[in-house]
Amino acid sequence: MKKVMCVLCSLLILVSLVFIANEKYPKYKAYKESNELQKLQQDQRNEERKKTLEEKIENAKDQINKIMEDRQKQSNTPKKEILKQYEKRYNENSDFYAWIKIEGTNVDYPVMYTPEDPNFYVYKNFEKQDSQLGSIYINGYSNPEKDGNILLYGHNRADLTMFGSLSYYKEKNFYDAHKNITFNTIYEESTYEIIGVVQAFVKKEDLMDPKDETKSKVPFKELEGEPLFYNYLKLDTKEEFEEYIRYVRKYSYYPINFESEYGDKLLTLCTCTNTKKYQNERLLIVAKKIK
Numbered sequence: 001m002k003k004v005m006c007v008l009c010s011l012l013i014l015v016s017l018v019f020i021a022n023e024k025y026p027k028y029k030a031y032k033e034s035n036e037l038q039k040l041q042q043d044q045r046n047e048e049r050k051k052t053l054e055e056k057i058e059n060a061k062d063q064i065n066k067i068m069e070d071r072q073k074q075s076n077t078p079k080k081e082i083l084k085q086y087e088k089r090y091n092e093n094s095d096f097y098a099w100i101k102i103e104g105t106n107v108d109y110p111v112m113y114t115p116e117d118p119n120f121y122v123y124k125n126f127e128k129q130d131s132q133l134g135s136i137y138i139n140g141y142s143n144p145e146k147d148g149n150i151l152l153y154g155h156n157r158a159d160l161t162m163f164g165s166l167s168y169y170k171e172k173n174f175y176d177a178h179k180n181i182t183f184n185t186i187y188e189e190s191t192y193e194i195i196g197v198v199q200a201f202v203k204k205e206d207l208m209d210p211k212d213e214t215k216s217k218v219p220f221k222e223l224e225g226e227p228l229f230y231n232y233l234k235l236d237t238k239e240e241f242e243e244y245i246r247y248v249r250k251y252s253y254y255p256i257n258f259e260s261e262y263g264d265k266l267l268t269l270c271t272c273t274n275t276k277k278y279q280n281e282r283l284l285i286v287a288k289k290i291k
Contacts, residue, residue: 080187090186093126097144098185100136100152100269104178105165111152111183112137113144122153133162139230144185148235149244149266156271156283163271166285169197172254181287183267192267192287195258196248200229200270200282207280218279229268229284238262248286258288265289 082090089096089110097113114120118140125131132155138144139151154163168174181192204220206228232244241262249255269285 082186083184083189086184086186093128095121095128096126096186097138098183100184101182102178103180104174105168106160107136107163107165109136109154109162111135113140115140115143133157136162139233142233147233148241148264149233149268150183151230151233151268151270153270156274158274163269166269166271166283167273169194169285170253170283175254175256180290181267181269181285190289191291193258193290194285194287195256195260196252196284196286197254197256198229198248198251198284198286199253199273200251200284201226201278202230202280202282203228204280206230218276220280221278229270229282235266248284260288 086096086099093112095112095114096110098111099109100111101108110126112121112126112135114137119137120140121135121137123131123134125133125135134155136152136154139153142149142151144150156162156167157164168178175194175197179194181194183190183192201221201223203223227243227247229244229247232240232247235241235244241264244266245260265288267287267289269287271283273281273283275281
């Protein structure tokens with residue numbers, strides 16, 4: 001009897017194990033397959049990350065090599081020598097870029113250039129100290145070495161300092177007697193001949209000091225499609241150059257007979273007019289390089 005009971009118990013246990021195995025094995029198999037799939041996916045992601053990292057490393061190497069090549073080219077390019085008469089000024093302030101002088105006016109000043117801070121010298125002197133006179137400076141968004149038009153700014157001072165005496169050019173007789181501008185960069189001496197004395201305007205949002213309380217009651221001239229002189233800097237196409245020349249001829253206070261051709265280097269001096277008519281009115285003296 002005991003043997004029968006043992007056999008029955010053994011059979012019962014065996015049946016139970018088979019039942020459990022039949023129920024659990026598919027789950028185990030699915031779990032195992034899922035783990036293998038996840039491992040495969042992880043291996044694939046790792047391989048992709050490795051490939052991406054290798055590509056980034058190669059790109060970084062290429063960029064470093066390009067930088068090194070560019071530096072090598074720059075080191076092999078002869079550097080321009082600063083003219084002897086401007087070495088001292090340049091050593092005092094490396095923002096010094098040129099000197100401008102106009103006979104018959106008070107214009108005889110250093111010209112500053114700070115592309116990293118375009119309007120730094122609006123109210124700063126040569127020593128970088130606060131000054132209501134400011135300095136004569138080049139439009140910081142331009143490249144005077146490459147652009148076809150060098151744009152200079154200066155205040156129209158009542159005491160005729162800075163660009164205050166440029167208003168003399170509104171009289172044709174004064175222009176006839178003082179046509180040339182000496183504009184020497186720290187690398188090169190040059191002479192420019194005036195080809196236009198222009199009435200110009202700027203957009204209100206482009207004013208450097210739109211909240212100037214001293215002009216708060218002076219109205220703004222609304223501009224409707226008129227060309228903006230400060231958009232003509234590069235002049236790197238014939239169309240753009242000729243468009244700026246047409247602008248100069250059209251808005252000049254009086255006609256000036258001159259010849260020009262694409263490739264001429266231009267110089268534009270800009271100052272306020274300080275009239276009570278329009279706050280955004282400007283006076284431009286436009287010249288072309290003749291030597």
